[in-house]
Every structure is written in C-alpha cells, then in structure tokens.
Amino acid sequence: MHKEMMHKEHRKTDISQHEFDQFMDKLSSVQAPEARSKEEAWNLLLETMEQSEQKQTTKLRILPIKAFLSIAAMVAVLLGGWYTYNVTKTETFTTGNGQMATLVLPDQSVVQLNAGSSVRYKSYGFMKQRHVELQGEAFFKVKKGNQFVVQSNESKVTVLGTSFNIYARNNRFDVYCYTGKVRVESPSIMPVIVTRGKSVKTMTNSALCDTAIFNPEVSVKWIQGEFYFSNESLTSVFDEIERQFDVSITRPALLERTYTGFFSKSNIKTALDNVCLPMGIKYTVIDSKHIEIK
Numbered sequence: 654m655h656k657e658m659m660h661k662e663h664r665k666t667d668i669s670q671h672e673f674d675q676f677m678d679k680l681s682s683v684q685a686p687e688a689r690s691k692e693e694a695w696n697l698l699l700e701t702m703e704q705s706e707q708k709q710t711t712k713l714r715i716l717p718i719k720a721f722l723s724i725a726a727m728v729a730v731l732l733g734g735w736y737t738y739n740v741t742k743t744e745t746f747t748t749g750n751g752q753m754a755t756l757v758l759p760d761q762s763v764v765q766l767n768a769g770s771s772v773r774y775k776s777y778g779f780m781k782q783r784h785v786e787l788q789g790e791a792f793f794k795v796k797k798g799n800q801f802v803v804q805s806n807e808s809k810v811t812v813l814g815t816s817f818n819i820y821a822r823n824n825r826f827d828v829y830c831y832t833g834k835v836r837v838e839s840p841s842i843m844p845v846i847v848t849r850g851k852s853v854k855t856m857t858n859s860a861l862c863d864t865a866i867f868n869p870e871v872s873v874k875w876i877q878g879e880f881y882f883s884n885e886s887l888t889s890v891f892d893e894i895e896r897q898f899d900v901s902i903t904r905p906a907l908l909e910r911t912y913t914g915f916f917s918k919s920n921i922k923t924a925l926d927n928v929c930l931p932m933g934i935k936y937t938v939i940d941s942k943h944i945e946i947k
Contacts, residue, residue, distance in 0.1 A: 747771035748789075751899035753876070758785070762801065765792040765876055768896040790820045792873045808839040808857060817847075818873055822892075827854045831869045878918035884911045890928055891946070898924070904946035 748754045748766045756764040756772065759779040764772055770789025783801040795801045797814030804810075805821035815833025820826070828837050829852040837845045839855050842862045847853050854863040874881055880893055890912050891902050898921045914931060916924035925944070929936050935947045 742775065742777065743773050744776050745771060745773040749899070750896045758783075760796050760798055762796045763794045765873075767791065767875055768899075787819055787821055789822060790818070790875070792816070792818045792876060806857065808837070808855075811836040811838070824857045824859075825854070826857060828852060829867060829873075831873075874915075879915060880918070881915040883913050885913070886910070887912050887928075887932065890916075894921070894924055894928070900942050900944055902944045902946060 746754065746756050746766065748768055748770050750769050752768055754766045756766065758764060758774065759776055760783060762783070764785070766772065767790035770787070770791055772785050772787050772791060774785045781799060783799055785801075785803050787803050787805045793803065793812075794816040795812055795814055801812045801814075802809055803812075803819060805819070805826060808821065808826040810817065810819060810828055812833065812835045815835060816831040817833075817835050818827075818829040818831070820828075826837075826839055828835060828847055830847045830849055832849055834846055834848040837847055837853050837855075839857060841857060841860050842855055845853050845862065845864070847864075850866055850869040852865050852867055854865070855861065878897075880897070882890055887910050888904075891904055894900070894916065895902055897918045900921065910932065912928060912932060914927060916927045918924070922938075925936050928934075929946075937945045937947065939945055
C-alpha cells in the first residue's frame with residue numbers, strides 16, 4: 654500500500670527517478686512520529702516539499718526581474734553617455750607653421766587650410782546645422798544645401814553654396830568671393846553682401862570697411878605656395894614668412910611700412926630677398942629656425 658501511494662504521489666509531484674530513489678533511501682531510515690500514522694507523516698512530508706518548491710519558484714521568478722532591471726539601467730546609462738558624447742563632441746583640425754592641409758567636411762564641402770590655421774565643428778547634426786569656426790586662413794568650397802556659416806570670433810560669413818577665401822588673423826577679417834555670394838557680418842560694420850569677384854576687408858575694432866574687385870578666374874595663390882601682397886604692412890608679410898617656413902624672425906618696430914610684391918614658398922632665402930631687397934632691408938640667417946632683420 655505504501656509503495657503504491659508513493660508511486661502515485663511520485664507521479665503527481667513529477668519528481669525525477671534519481672530524486673525519487675534518493676528520497677526513498679532517506680525515508681527508509683526515518684521513523685514516523687509517535688503521534689502520527691505513517692500515512693499522516695508521509696502526507697506532511699509531501700506538503701513540506703511542495704511549499705519548498707513554491708518558495709524556490711518565487712525566488713526564480715523574482716531574480717530575473719531584478720537582473721533585467723539592473724541591465725536596463727546599465728544600458729540607459731551607456732546610451733545616455735553615448736548621446737551626450739556625440740552631441741557635444743567637437744572635431745578640430747589644425748595646421749602648424751610650414752603645413753597646409755585639405756579637409757572634407759561631413760557634407761562633402763572642402764576646406765583648404767593655410768599654415769598656422771585651425772577649424773572646428775560639431776560632427777553630430779552637421780548636415781542640418783553647418784557651422785564651422787575658423788582661426789587663420791582657409792579656402793572654402795561649399796556644397797549646396799542648408800545654410801553654411803563660418804565664424805571667427807564675432808565675425809561670420811553666411812552662404813548657401815559657393816567658394817570663398819577667409820583671412821581671419823588678429824583683428825583682421827578679409828573675405829574674397831570666388832563663386833556665388835556671401836553675407837559678411839562683423840561687430841564694427843553693417844552686414845555686407847559680397848558677390849563673385851569682390852572682396853571685403855575689415856578690422857574688428859574699426860568701422861572702416863574696404864571693398865575691392867579681383868579676378869576670380871585666377872586661382873587662390875597661397876594654395877599653390879605663392880603669396881601676393883598689395884600695400885600690406887611688413888609686419889604681416891614677415892608673419893606670413895614665419896608661418897610658411899616655420900621660422901622665427903626678429904625685427905624692429907620701424908617695419909610698419911607697406912609692401913607690394915610676392916614671395917614663393919619654394920625657398921626661404923629667395924623669399925627674404927624678394928621682400929627685403931626692394932625695401933632696402935638687411936637680414937641675417939642665425940640658424941635654420943632664426944632670422945634677424947636689421
């Protein structure tokens with residue numbers, strides 16, 4: 654009778670054969686309590702086993718939920734960090750003295766950087782808000798699309814699709830428009846529309862605005878390593894020689910004279926001769942990195 658009951662209960666509780674055999678071995682050494690029959694003791698043991706299984710099932714159901722919530726929280730933190738990093742990330746490209754570089758922006762617009770210049774922009778969402786910050790000099794060939802803005806300190810150029818050159822060093826802000834048209838804004842002047850073949854020069858601390866006409870068919874000379882000047886201060890000319898040849902030039906303050914001419918990046922001695930000889934200036938090459946103007 655006991656065996657039949659045990660087999661029936663075994664089928665009810667779905668105990669595996671191995672577990673059942675182990676249970677039977679232990680049960681053989683168990684004595685029924687004096688106050689209960691063996692049938693009552695047996696039923697009490699089965700009831701205890703069922704309660705234990707229910708507790709284990711509850712634990713198994715709770716643990717995965719906790720694990721899931723923990724993983725979900727980790728994923729949320731990672732996604733939040735990724736989003737913040739990409740939204741605020743700024744790409745910066747810089748050329749040192751003696752270097753030039755060509756940069757392709759996310760919208761396929763092309764920027765050619767002169768020596769000693771830098772541009773930076775946020776890559777995330779650039780196609781919708783095309784905004785570039787410039788320090789130095791660069792030639793831009795902008796793809797048609799959303800509004801494109803180049804900013805340098807408080808001055809900026811706004812364009813839809815065109816090519817233009819910007820010189821933004823110290824307090825100067827010069828713009829040459831080669832195709833299309835651009836809008837030039839600066840704190841010291843009223844906004845100016847510059848069309849193909851025209852240029853505008855201004856100082857951030859001056860209300861004066863100098864406009865001029867040039868030949869847009871002639872390519873940007875500095876990209877080819879040639880530098881032309883028209884009534885330019887000698888200080889600016891020697892600054893450019895320093896950038897192009899990565900040298901330091903010591904010169905007296907009396908050089909606030911203007912220069913018209915050009916020099917090539919091919920040879921520093923020839924460049925110095927082109928500038929100094931017409932101006933009656935002597936120079937001494939101290940070493941490969943230092944030059945003194947007398």
